[in-house]
Amino acid sequence: MAKYVSYEDSGVSIDANDVMVERIQSYVAGTFGPRVMAGKNAFAGMFRLDYDEKLFKRNYRNPVLVACTDGVGSKVQLAGAMKRFDSVGIDLVAMSVNDMLVQGAEPLFFLDYLAVNKLEPAFISELVKGVAAGCKLADCALIGGETAEMPDTYAKGDFDMAGFAVGIVERKKIVTGRAVRPGDVVLGLASSGLHSNGYTLVRNICFKQNKLKVDARPAEFGGARLGDVLLEPTRIYVRAVVKLLRQYKVKQVVHAMAHITGGGLVGNIPRVLPDRCNAVLKKSSWPVPKVFGFLQEKGPVKEAEMFRVFNMGVGYVLIVAEDFADSIMKKLAKYGEKVYKIGRITTGAGKVVLK
Numbered sequence: 001m002a003k004y005v006s007y008e009d010s011g012v013s014i015d016a017n018d019v020m021v022e023r024i025q026s027y028v029a030g031t032f033g034p035r036v037m038a039g040k041n042a043f044a045g046m047f048r049l050d051y052d053e054k055l056f057k058r059n060y061r062n063p064v065l066v067a068c069t070d071g072v073g074s075k076v077q078l079a080g081a082m083k084r085f086d087s088v089g090i091d092l093v094a095m096s097v098n099d100m101l102v103q104g105a106e107p108l109f110f111l112d113y114l115a116v117n118k119l120e121p122a123f124i125s126e127l128v129k130g131v132a133a134g135c136k137l138a139d140c141a142l143i144g145g146e147t148a149e150m151p152d153t154y155a156k157g158d159f160d161m162a163g164f165a166v167g168i169v170e171r172k173k174i175v176t177g178r179a180v181r182p183g184d185v186v187l188g189l190a191s192s193g194l195h196s197n198g199y200t201l202v203r204n205i206c207f208k209q210n211k212l213k214v215d216a217r218p219a220e221f222g223g224a225r226l227g228d229v230l231l232e233p234t235r236i237y238v239r240a241v242v243k244l245l246r247q248y249k250v251k252q253v254v255h256a257m258a259h260i261t262g263g264g265l266v267g268n269i270p271r272v273l274p275d276r277c278n279a280v281l282k283k284s285s286w287p288v289p290k291v292f293g294f295l296q297e298k299g300p301v302k303e304a305e306m307f308r309v310f311n312m313g314v315g316y317v318l319i320v321a322e323d324f325a326d327s328i329m330k331k332l333a334k335y336g337e338k339v340y341k342i343g344r345i346t347t348g349a350g351k352v353v354l355k
Contacts, residue, residue, distance in 0.1 A: 045144035078230055089128065091195070104245055197261050266307050278350070
C-alpha cells in the first residue's frame with residue numbers, strides 16, 4: 001500500500017503558520033489606530049481614509065494616495081549571521097515610508113512579505129516585532145502581510161523580506177521640487193549609520209577582504225560589536241517632517257526633499273532638482289559617522305565611491321526657502337532631529353557639486 005505524503009513531509013508546516021499568526025497578533029494590533037477596520041481572520045486589511053468624517057481630526061478634501069515598495073537588500077544576510085532579527089523590520093518600514101515622505105505624504109498603512117526556508121514561529125515573531133516597531137515610529141498601521149515557507153527556493157537559514165506602504169497627501173500640498181530656486185538652503189538630517197544600502201560592498205570589505213567576524217570589536221567603535229554597528233536600523237524621519245509640513249498651512253517653504261538611499265547624496269538630490277539648478281554641498285558642514293571612515297580605510301574605497309554608495313551621515317535632505325532656513329532648523333531640532341546646513345542651490349544643470 002502506497003504511503004500518503006503530506007504538505008509537512010514536503011517541507012511546509014500549516015501548524016507552524018498557525019502558531020506564528022498567534023504569536024504576532026499583539027505586535028500587529030499595537031500599530032492600529034481608529035482608522036483601521038479590524039476583522040478577525042479577514043482575507044484583506046481595511047483602512048478608512050476618513051474623508052469628510054467628523055469623527056477624526058484630519059479630513060482630506062482632495063486626497064492623493066502615494067504607494068511605495070522596497071526591501072532591505074543583503075542586510076538580511078548580516079542579520080542572519082548575527083541571529084538578530086528585530087532591527088531589519090524597522091529598516092523595512094523605513095525604506096518605504098521615508099520615500100513617500102519626500103512627496104509630503106503621511107504614511108497610512110503597511111504590509112510585509114516574509115519569505116523563509118523554514119517557518120519558525122519565534123524567528124518570524126522577531127521579524128514582525130521589528131516591522132511593528134517601525135510602523136509605530138512612522139505612525140502607520142501594519143494591516144496585513146504574508147509569510148511564505150519555501151524550502152526549495154531558500155537555503156537553510158536564508159530569508160528575504162519586502163514591504164509595501166500606502167500614504168496620503170492633499171493634492172495642493174504635494175512636494176514636487178518645481179519650486180526649487182537659486183539661493184535656497186540645503187538642510188541635512190543625520191542618519192543613524194549605513195541605513196539599508198551598500199551592504200554587498202560592506203560585507204565584501206569586512207568579511208571577505210579583511211576576514212573580520214561579526215562579533216569583532218574594532219577600536220574605532222569603542223568596544224561595540226561590528227555586527228551591531230552594521231545592523232543599526234535606518235532612521236525614520238516621518239514624525240519630524242510631517243510635523244514640520246503641518247506648520248505651514250499656506251506658505252510653501254519646503255521646496256523639495258530627498259531620501260538618501262542607494263546612490264547617496266550625489267545620486268538622490270538630483271532627482272528633485274530642476275534642470276537649471278545645482279546643489280552645492282560643503283562636505284565639512286556635517287559630522288561623518290565613524291563607520292564610513294572605517295569602511296573607506298579597510299577597503300580601501302575612493303571618496304567619490306563612498307559618496308556614490310552611502311549616505312555618509314545624511315539620511316534625509318530638505319531644500320528650503322532661504323528666509324525660513326533657520327526657523328526650520330530650530331523646529332526640526334525641537335522634533336528630535338540632528339540637522340545641519342549642508343549647502344546651497346545655485347544656477348547649474350541639475351547636479352550635486354561637492355566642495
